[in-house]
Amino acid sequence: MSPRPGLNSKRARSLISKRVEGISPSGIRKFFDILSTMEGAISLGVGEPDFVTPWHVSEAGIYSIEKGYTMYTSNKGLLELRQELTRYLYTRYGVEYDPETELLVTVGVSEGLDLAMRSIINPKDEVLSPDPTYVSYGPCTVLAEGVFIPIPTTVENDFKVKAADIEKRITPRTKAILLGYPNNPTGAVMERNELAEVAEVARRHDLLVVSDEIYDRLVYGVKHTCFASLPEMKERTVLLGGFSKAYAMTGWRVGYAAARHEIIEAMTKVHQYTMLCAPIVAQMAATEALRAGDAVVKEMVADYDRRRRVMLKGLNDIGLACFEPKGAFYCFPSVKVTGLSSEEFAEQLLVEEKVAVVPGSAFGECGEGYVRCCYATALSDIEEALRRMGRFVERHS
Amino acid sequence: MNKEVLKALERDARTTPEQIATQTGISMEEVEKTIEKAERDRVIVKYKTIVNWERLGEEQVQALIEVKIQPQRNVGFDAIAERIYRFPEVRSVYLVSGTYDLAVFVVGKTMQEAAAFVWQKLATLESVQGTVTHFLLKRYKEDGEILEGGGEKGRRQPLTL
Missing domain, CATH: 3.90.1150.10 (Aspartate Aminotransferase, domain 1)
Structure with missing residues (x-):
């Protein structure tokens, strides 16, 4: 041979x-x-x-290693962290999530986005997203076998997406609108009333909204609107957030997804078989970040x-x-x-x-x-x- | 008085009024007026530099001296504190709670010089009941600035999306 x-x-x-x-x-x-x-x-x-990373947060991570917290957590993440997230999202944005069923701790928003796409997209489903936009939105959609449809935005409107422009591109295959505000790369922020118009479109056409709010804390002279806080939007929003930007924790790789329990359950399934759980040290540090407040x-x-x-x-x-x-x-x-x-x-x-x-x-x-x-x-x-x-x-x- | 202006100077005393105006969105005139008034009112006490003399191998001795005082009628600790802080060797004086009363920071060229100040000048003051002298062995952090080590910072990737 x-x-x-x-x-x-x-x-x-x-x-x-x-x-x-x-x-x-x-x-x-x-x-x-x-x-x-x-x-x-x-x-x-x-x-x-x-x-x-602020020292008290790093120190909590060090402490967790010293004390031998070096094992898996539950797939959804430490309950204490999910409880803190519930408190955070309620006090900050008035949105109530059940820490047991509506929250999932992820390895940053990057993983959260992937989980969301894989959990909601069927082959050829279309996802509408403002252009320019964060680099992973298109690829994550494609990897989930969806079709990425960019919605042009312009400097004349400060790179904010117009609800009418979204609506124009809706087809029977449209499944979701994927938003990222405050925006990377433009720095654009959508005002509450502008997001409300997008919400109206989502409601009218029965679409899901995946909202990447990783920059929620980094706004200047304006208030961030959590998309899920808009009337009737919690039920159709997959909210993605994390600690990387607000707490300077990019390397810890920890974030979260919040959505209705059916979606979180689906995302947890994918997460369980691909990631298992977010690193415990990062989760303990993130818990400290939320507990220690805002200063x-x-x-x-x-x-x-x-x-x-x-x-x-x-x-x-x-x-x-x-x-x-x-x-x-x-x-x-x-x-x-x-x-x-x-x-x-x-x-x-x-x-x-x-x-x-x-x-x-x-x-x-x-x-x-x-x-x-x-x-x-x-x-x-x-x-x-x-x-x-x-x-x-x-x-x- | 605009606190943003003062905070900018507290971070870096060399920040120009123009830079402060750009950073804060406050008009240049307002920035200049604020600084003038703050200097006049001694809200801004002085502009100084933190020097790490050890880096140059300069010998300098600092001591923290705990001073126990017999307070005096009517003037409490203030009169004796003034007697002490008027010595140029004395860097800082604080009235503190606890087992002693005044915390006095002294600098000298040598340990003898600093020690001599304590037993010749300080301990001999009438209402001073006792002193405990601690010589500073190493300065890790001063006025919020980390001086040696510990300040190491990881490096970011030069380009990320």
Whole structure:
């Protein structure tokens, strides 16, 4: 018997599932590679806080390891944490969830979104979502065999999605609306009355709403509206939230999903067979974060707000027109004045001035002509980055 | 008086009025007026720098001295506190609750110098009943700033979505 030929790369690639093959990798790899070998670069391309997790939260995690809390938890997560979440969602947004049946602790919103999609989507079901939008929404929909339908948003409406634009694209196959406000990458926040119009559409067409509210605490001068708090919306909303942004806990990987018990049960099934449970250390730290109250979050929000003002003014001053973002920690200026595409802008800016931003096109077609600049970085770096960007714009316009 | 302006300066005394205006959304005139008034009213006491002299290998001795006082009629602890805080060697003086009355921080070039201050000047004051001197061995954190170690921070990935 002759030996089988080895598995070569071409053949190996052909073994990858069509579903995964069809998903394009994130558009920032190239920048990442340039950036990681570059000296003296300033990155406005991050998507996480620059704070370290507050010490009392980290300390709770350390304590849990010391005391030997190193095992699985129940699939749904520690009951204490779910109880704290119930309290949090009720006191903050007036929405009541039963900690036993309507809450699930997830490995961040990323897992929560995947669970939600896999639990509600049948093949070819359509999911409507504003464009530009967070990079995982499309792929998660596709992996669940759904069809992702972007709803264009524009700077004229501060990148808020209009209910009428959603309604126009509803078909008999539409299953859900997927929202992410405060928004990554634009920083847009939807007001309560604007969300109420979307709610009306969901009600009229009997749709579910998956609402990614990971940035709920990072709003400036406006109030965040929890979508489930709108009249009759708790029953058709899958609320996704987490600790990463508000408590600077990105690396702990802990978040939650809240929804009616039928949906949480379905999500728990997927979670149980794929993740089992969120890490216990992170769950104990998250419990402490909720118990210890708000002062530390408020301080961080005030700090982001100062930097937000500096970046917003700076961008407009150097000629990169930017609407006022009211949430998250991103500015989303137009780079059209340079005549460059957003990818060219990002690449040339990095090479010529050593400042990294993320091209808006990475977040959908409507992001073309814009770049995402994160202001969760030291004030002095923001100021220096703006000086460099100012020079760049002057040369290119 | 606008507290945001004061907080900005407390974080970094070198922040310019223009920067404060941008960061807070308060007008430049208002920022300048606030600072002027705060300086006049001694709400802003002084602008200072935290220097880590140990880094330069500078010898400097600091001592915390517990001072037990016999309070005086009418003036309580204030008169004796003033006698003590007027010495330039004295960095800080606090009236505290507990087993002693005044916490006095003293700096000197050498341990002898600091010790000499205690037994020559402090212990000999009439209403001082006793002193306990603690020499500072290491400064970990001062005025909210971590000086050595402990301040290490993980590094973020340079680019994330």
